[in-house]
Amino acid sequence: MKKLINQIDTVVTEQMEGLAACWPHLQVNYDPRFIWHPQHENAVALVSGGGSGHEPLHAGFIGTGMLTGACPGEVFTSPTPDQMIECARKVDNGAGVLFFIKNYTGDILNFETAVEMLHEEGINVGTVIIDDDVAVKDSLYTAGRRGVAGTLFVEKIVGAAALQGYNLEACETLGREVNNATRSFGVALAACTVPAAGKPSFELADNEIEFGVGIHGEPGIERRSLQDVDTLVDSVMAQLMDDTPWLRTLRHWDRHTGGWVETTSTNTQFDNHGEYIVLINGLGGTPESELYGVARAVTHAAQQRGINIVRHLVGNYCTSLDMAGFSVSLLKCTPTLLQLWDAPVNTPALRWGC
Template sequence: MKKMINHVDNVVREQLEGIAKAHPELQVNLDPFYIRRKIRGKPKVALISGGGSGHEPMHGGYVGYGMLDGACPGEMFTSPTPDQMYECGQQVNSGKGVLFLVKNYTGDVLNFETAVELLHGDGIKVQAALIDDDVAVKDSLYTAGRRGVAATVLAEKILGAATEEGYTLEQCTKLAKRIANRSRSIGIALSACTVPAVGKPGFDLADNEIEFGIGIHGEPGIRRAPFTDSDTVTTEMMAEIFDNAPYQRTVRHWNNDAGEWQEESWTTESLDRGDKVIVLVNSLGGTPLSELYCVFRKVAELLEQQGITIKRNLVGAYCTSLDMQGVSITVLNVDDEMLSLWDRPVNTPALRWGC
């Protein structure tokens, strides 16, 4: 293993120390770990996300105007703890409530739920919204239901704009559900990532193999498949997105009035001819931009054949898996409200326009 690190136990701390020096507009807390906006504007709903480190720039790179108010990084590929989320929520709350945006991994879900209950005990209005966009699996060793992956970036941008526009906590929560219902992602790996504490790749792939449907922590996908070429693999990935039928989602919703969790169920929305979408073609860490554009070229062609219009796009490394060679594709079926919020100004270390 050759990595630009010092001691494996200090990777996240030293990363956060570097972020603090590179971005003095952010407040970086080291005990417990969290990143928040240093300067608060007008009172508004506070948006917080987080998860294991190793997916940078998600989430800390998206703290700033028009996106997150706070981010809670765990150790590498390990959920942050409730005390991180709780203290971060206390710090960014301006009286309008706190919305946690949670990727669907068991540890993340349980710890964010604990933080919700702690903040509620302080008299703070709070809610949690689940992102579960990975169409590769409906259940895994890490999740009950689909995994939450790169659609989280799109949700953070749209919801961040909504909070700046003065949406209430209830309105933001409903919007988050709509984004989750309309998001689909799939990823493939050409090679495994190396977690510093492990010191070697998480799995082995032959030179002519890919892991199809990989998770962002290296979780197994749908199958091991032979590698052919970019167009063939991209077409197979998009087939999974197109073929993904609507399904019943059941998630837990916090009732602030009753002070208890309640289950809600609804059906995801289909992707049909005439729809408008935002597309994210994302590097999992080790895939160069030149190859991502080759993938995007085929994605655009296939969507056009289906009568679906790309209204906006991101191409680059936005939700990584350390140094994994691989790519993910996310398609979000947008309405005019989402598109308008997407275009609103944003100013964060990793995403910036209109400011």
């Protein structure tokens, strides 16, 4: 293992110190760990979090027009309830706090604990669970689809809405709408190396890829032979555009009753009607030049299917340490979602219109 680190047990803290040094508008708390940015008065506070190793998700998206705070766990490990509680206390300005939770078992359990305790304190809190990965319905880490790079769509669009004055209930409803209209699919060419493990998390032969990989290296649909980029991307697009009906069941916090409610929804129909935003996301170890090669192939595959892509975003946004590979996320957007996507944003990892 070759890593630019000092000691394994100080990796996350030292990286937080570096982030704070580079972006003085961010405020950092080390015990418990969370990062935040002062929110506009009377705006809903938006808090996300998860295991470290996926940077810039989530701390890189704190700032005007996006997140208010983030709770980084250890590498590939959920943050703890005390991190979430202290972060929510710090950022709440009376308009309420909305948690974005990726659909992993540890994240769900810890965020749910935090939500219940904050409710007892009288803090108005809501939740949006993100499950955009269509590669699997279940994995060792989840009950249902995993939350992956499509998280960026939710954080950006709801971030713009909060800045425009949407209340907590409206932000929560919007977050679920974006999640339901988002699909992601990932491919790994080589595994990542977690510092605490000191070796790659899985092995692939020189001619193998993991088709449908998760952002922690979880398996997807199958291992298959490496193909040229056009053929590979066409297979990914086929997965993303598959409209086989699938019922999803997710829990959310009911602020009025102070309890958890299960809601079911079917997948949003993806077809050649409407407009799409596409995210070509690097997993950490893929050159940007190759990601643009993927973008070319995605654009061509979309044109062949009559799909109208109106916005592209290419780069490393939801990584898996040094994993070689990519993911593609599609958001079927309405005029309102597109307007919120285009709204100004100013964060360390995403900036436009400012």
